[in-house]
Amino acid sequence: xxxxxxxxxxxxxxxxxxxxxxxxxxxxxxxxxxxxxxxxxxxxxxxxxxxxxxxxxxxxxxxxxxxxxxxxxxxxxxxxxxxxxxxxxxxxxxxxxxxxxxxxxxxxxxxxxxxxxxxxxxxxxxxxxxxxxxxxxxxxxxxxxxxxxxxxxxxxxxxxxxxxxxxxxxxxxxxxxxxxxxxxxxxxxxxxxxxxxxxxxxxxxxxxxxxxxxxxxxxxxxxxxxxxxxxxxxxxxxxxxxxxxxxxxxxxxxxxxxxxxxxxxxxxxxxxxxxxxxxxxxxxxxxxxxxxxxxxxxxxxxxxxxxxxxxxx
Amino acid sequence: xxxxxxxxxxxxxxxxxxxxxxxxxxxxxxxxxxxxxxxxxxxxxxxxxxxxxxxxxxxxxxxxxxxxxxxxxxxxxxxxxxxxxxxxxxxxxxxxxxxxxxxxxxxxxxxxxxxxxxxxxxxxxxxxxxxxxxxxxxxxxxxxxxxxxxxxxxxxxxxxxxxxxxxxxxxxxxxxxxxxxxxxxxxxxxxxxxxxxxxxxxxxxxxxxxxxxxxxxxxxxxxxxxxxxxxxxxxxxxxxxxxxxxxxxxxxxxxxxxxxxxxxxxxxxxxxxxxxxxxxxxxxxxxxxxxxxxxxxxxxxxxxxxxxxxxxxxxxxxxxxxxxxxxxxxxxxxxxxxxxxxxxxxxxxxxxxxxxxxxxxxxxxxxxxxxxxxxxxxxxxxxxxx
Numbered sequence: 001x002x003x004x005x006x007x008x009x010x011x012x013x014x015x016x017x018x019x020x021x022x023x024x025x026x027x028x029x030x031x032x033x034x035x036x037x038x039x040x041x042x043x044x045x046x047x048x049x050x051x052x053x054x055x056x057x058x059x060x061x062x063x064x065x066x067x068x069x070x071x072x073x074x075x076x077x078x079x080x081x082x083x084x085x086x087x088x089x090x091x092x093x094x095x096x097x098x099x100x101x102x103x104x105x106x107x108x109x110x111x112x113x114x115x116x117x118x119x120x121x122x123x124x125x126x127x128x129x130x131x132x133x134x135x136x137x138x139x140x141x142x143x144x145x146x147x148x149x150x151x152x153x154x155x156x157x158x159x160x161x162x163x164x165x166x167x168x169x170x171x172x173x174x175x176x177x178x179x180x181x182x183x184x185x186x187x188x189x190x191x192x193x194x195x196x197x198x199x200x201x202x203x204x205x206x207x208x209x210x211x212x213x214x215x216x217x218x219x220x221x222x223x224x225x226x227x228x229x230x231x232x233x234x235x236x237x238x239x240x241x242x243x244x245x246x247x248x249x250x251x252x253x254x255x256x257x258x259x260x261x262x263x264x265x266x267x268x269x270x271x272x273x274x275x276x277x278x279x280x281x282x283x284x285x286x287x288x289x290x291x292x293x294x295x296x297x298x299x300x301x302x303x304x305x306x307x308x309x310x311x312x313x
Numbered sequence: 314x315x316x317x318x319x320x321x322x323x324x325x326x327x328x329x330x331x332x333x334x335x336x337x338x339x340x341x342x343x344x345x346x347x348x349x350x351x352x353x354x355x356x357x358x359x360x361x362x363x364x365x366x367x368x369x370x371x372x373x374x375x376x377x378x379x380x381x382x383x384x385x386x387x388x389x390x391x392x393x394x395x396x397x398x399x400x401x402x403x404x405x406x407x408x409x410x411x412x413x414x415x416x417x418x419x420x421x422x423x424x425x426x427x428x429x430x431x432x433x434x435x436x437x438x439x440x441x442x443x444x445x446x447x448x449x450x451x452x453x454x455x456x457x458x459x460x461x462x463x464x465x466x467x468x469x470x471x472x473x474x475x476x477x478x479x480x481x482x483x484x485x486x487x488x489x490x491x492x493x494x495x496x497x498x499x500x501x502x503x504x505x506x507x508x509x510x511x512x513x514x515x516x517x518x519x520x521x522x523x524x525x526x527x528x529x530x531x532x533x534x535x536x537x538x539x540x541x542x543x544x545x546x547x548x549x550x551x552x553x554x555x556x557x558x559x560x561x562x563x564x565x566x567x568x569x570x571x572x573x574x575x576x577x578x579x580x581x582x583x584x585x586x587x588x589x590x591x592x593x594x595x596x597x598x599x600x601x602x603x604x605x606x607x608x609x610x611x612x613x614x615x616x617x618x619x620x621x622x623x624x625x626x627x628x629x630x631x632x633x634x635x636x637x638x639x640x641x642x643x644x645x646x647x648x649x650x651x652x653x654x655x656x657x658x659x660x661x662x663x664x665x666x667x668x669x670x671x672x673x674x675x676x677x678x679x680x681x682x683x684x685x686x687x688x689x690x691x692x693x694x695x696x697x698x699x
Binding site: 001002003004005006009062066191195198199206207209210212214215216218219220222223226227228230231233234237238246247248250251254295296298299300301302303304306307310311312 | 314315316317318319322387575578579582587588590593594595596597598600601602604605606608609611612615618619626629632633636678680681682684685686688689690691692693694
């Protein structure tokens, strides 16, 4: 066991960092605006093969997770988790991205749906794959929650390919891991921004980082962000078993709720403005907590995976 | 990055489980409810640790030159998890192998190593930790117990407080101020004091945690030879820092907490409550907190395995450990409800054990301070200096 990146993983992330430094970052996300998709970044990431890390001969889900985390940390407005981590883990063949993940019987509002070329849905215990989605087939809705959101017409699922019993759970587990990994990257970035802010922001004659009330609250956030990161990466490396996946998602969701509230509180009114990058991360983090039933559903899934045999239903 | 256990560590875990299943007494469940600091476990640890030592499993992580197995940090992690999960039958001796022995191995003279380490690695000695004082708790460096040099001896006067196991210990790992002229961390030395020395008096401090858990230890003109000093004179703070870093993730409270949640789920099922969605949410959330504490402890173990010096990841892991422990104790109260009201019941015992988690080994606030400064680099003077 080792928590250090190996040389190949370092090389992968170094190369990706070059792309993200050039093309992503919170300033870019603010420039594009809430609800936008970064087509330029998407093309660069697909052309350079970073979104294929989950399908490589030498790389796999862990490397894909590291890629997703880094993109989220850079505020990259692309559907990285679904395209780079979830789809390669559950589909034998590559499909055209961007990919959006949905629950067929759930809300029709789906993150990244307006730009998706492929939908991967969960319908009971089966996954449903809808490809060749045309321009304008899924209408965009205005959103607060960071990334593009679209309303998926119910009839779209009718033309999908059903992937067989058990495939629904596989998608759900990997979706949970993808969500946790994305949270890990975004929450860490929100925390870094807030640390920089309180180190600089002076009130009462000195930086507010000097107040113990501020320091302790950010330290609590650090514990949650670190826990989120390592549970998520472990779950990816251990191939998203039902319990590890739900555990990572449960912890990430609880962390997101706490870290989003705290980073906004400590950044004051500046944090609400679209001229300051905190919202790039926090709105997206909140959006993620709305998927798959959120914290309560993830936590119940942990309980069911671990103690289901003791339950009567 | 690789999150799979090695075959050797996995095998060690299996062997330990098999050994524990055969070794622990029939009344272990009852005995272990009061935690490693209890009277019963302190006594039992002498028998248990000798048996563990015979198998070579008391100090598998120590270097072979000090009677260890040379197996390193991951074996240590497996050992800690299995012991804590089952209720820590090593009793107070977990301290011996986690940080007292390693501190002596690191800072001791060859003679001290020959004197103190073999009894630890054979499981035949109990130590207590003489750190806290009435006016030195979180601010440990404020300690006032004095050890004044008198030729080849120190003469110790002062009082230690909250000292677990002091009533059974053979030795005290004592912090004392050897340079009375200096305050704070400067001027402190570590002394390895035999508890049967003349002038030592131990008094129990009754507490809600359990019987004979905390003690006061009074030192009145206690004379010890200079040869019992561990590390440099007046500069023992570095030894303390090293010891605390070992200790903070030494106790795998998360493993015990995780085992308790499994028991709580079974109890909830027996009470017909496991289908309650709210309880499922709480169980799952608490389980996730334990798992987070586990991976954060592993991150520290990984650094140790590479021989790196302690980092603030230790403090992060400690806070996660504490949060998990407290969450599970609360959950136990929720599952048992009014049945927790009886002293010694499962939920009561868990509550009493967990309540110390945020205070022992440096209060949570101290951990948060260290995370803020060293991990996050929160700097109140950032702008002024820029």
